[in-house]
Amino acid sequence: MLAQQRQQAILDRVRASGGVRVADLVREFGVSDMTIRRDLEVLAERGLLEKVHGGATAAGPGSTEEPGFAAKSVRQQAEKEAIARRAALLVRPGTAVALSAGTTTWTLARLLVDVPELTVITNSIRIAEVFHRSPRADRTVILTGGVRTPSDALVGPVAVAAIRGLHVDTLFLGVHGMSPRAGFTTPNLLEAETDRALVASAHRLVVPADHSKWGTVGISTIAALSEAHVIISDPGLPEDAREELSAQAGELVIAGPEEESRVAER
Template identity: 90%
Template sequence: MLAQQRQQAILERVRGSGGVRVADLVRELGVSDMTIRRDLEALAERGLVEKVHGGATVAGPGSTEEPGFAAKSARQQPEKEAIARRAARLVRPGTAIALSAGTTTWTLAHLLVDVPELTVITNSIRVADVFHRAPRADRTVVLTGGVRTPSDALVGPVAVAAVRGLHVDTLFLGVHGMSARAGFTTPNLLEAETNRELVASAHRLVVPADHTKWGTVGISTIAELAEAHVVITDSGLAEEARDELAAQVGELVVADAGEGNEARSR
């Protein structure tokens, strides 16, 4: 097992149980005490776990803590770009799409500016700005109103009212986290309500989410895993998590950030 795979397995164990002991990991993974401690040190340096005496516990934000857009945009950039490239292939000229707020959907927006005759519905100020900076006469962009969140989403009753009654071919849904237990989640209650309305408006739900989203749980569920027609993630996702997703979603696509190609499940 490669170090990256081992560390991902450790991280999933921490997120699943709330904490791990070095001795247990040594026995389960069949490596030395020093190797496990180096893995925990690497995870702690990335802010993914908190080292404690004899092991590690969950670190990072609680279920209601929401990082700002700038902080999130600096994370997993190669993975997000690979996911966005694969997601862009699902967009055909002359269709209506919705892009929720998020750094991965924002990355995707940059790849869609040259698609002709596109109608875009979004509650993301950042996404709308991407299209505004590359105008096309044959494109329509609808930006909902609403209350602005730390991640630059517009949410709340005004946003919900703007989306209600609309019908789009595909929604690309940015999520804070995804898990077998909680589904696709967000740390913002109002954003969850707005995103649920976006899900209801779409004929097809596509969730572009990098591997770090697995096991992260926000306070409110947007949709169950089984509601997604397509989930696009990256090759950093552990095999066990891939199997779980592939068993529940319509299609799982794994984009390789290093090589630019993809593997497909189910």
Template identity: 90%
Template structure:
């Protein structure tokens, strides 16, 4: 395979999955570690991707750029499903939970649709629809009002007013990015305000976030890393990120992917 063909193959993987790992490229393309790293350097110099520890990600968006729900739903599917399965084990019958908008929390909603006697608070149209399609007489779903974002979240003063004064056992918070400096972030200012109200309502904060979120910084902080009681990520999370999250959050759980699963297609 010529260098140009190899680099095109790398770019296609980055565009399809949001990021690549050097080890995977070495194995799949049958070339040396040095060759892959040189390819990544060339592509990074052309502004086509960003090099990160152990691999590369799509060229970084601005801190206010917000992908739509459909675009995000096809990224890191296997990782999101593994994270959602792990998060589902934290949901107990007869409790009140909140699910913020996001593709990982949407995947989680499918997995807990049969849990009895749940009260669910959400600002996500997509998540509310999951429960609507799987009705239970012993479940209560509260969908906030608000202004709709590109990721199908309902945000703003109406959403904040609906959440204020509520108290839930656990909040599963979807995030755009996480970093030591900025904490858990979003590219939408109104969504940050709404999510901060959700955090304030919760006895326990669980953040299900795949490895691609590490190092991504949105314009507004929702919560600091130390505010999370549990962070659930996947095996692609870099070692330095694991160290930071383990020392700052209450608990870090690494979920292993099951390649054959496709919960998000339901």
């Protein structure tokens, strides 16, 4: 097997499983430890994977990489739906809520269309469309202006000006990533500024974020983990993440089939 073919096979295995061990690759391909390490070095230099002690893992996204709405909407769908169902329990009739842009908050919006006397503030075109398609005479929807991002958020000075002076009971904040060091982050600088204005407007901050967001870091911080009153995630969240988030945030809620069953029984 040529080096190029072997490297492609290694890359395929990394993408399929998320990581590989040097020892396993040595046995599989029947080559020396040095040869495999050289292959990993070549692939790492091209940015196709990340070398770690004893092997390699899939390359993480860049801090400014911003997938479009369509690409994000098909990721972790079951988890997002469970998270959204749990988040919807926090919304009472007659309150004012803000929903920032994101596919999880968009999933939540579809569960709120029947809540009476609701005031909704959002910088998401997609979320505004959800409420527009299911009109209610007793509901008010405020869509900020601003510059449109790849994720269909409206951001920038116009959006920030629209949000300033508003006061909402609860903000449901969609995030690109969360980590102990960087907190809740986004890959878009203008979106971070807009989201920070939303955080400042809210009495309660709720972050619905599936497990894939843990350890992902965007270029700009929106808020520290400790600023969240409630974080709602799913059973795929690693144990170390649960410990960190439980210690930092007001409350960590794990939303999955078992948890939903317990809620229903109450």
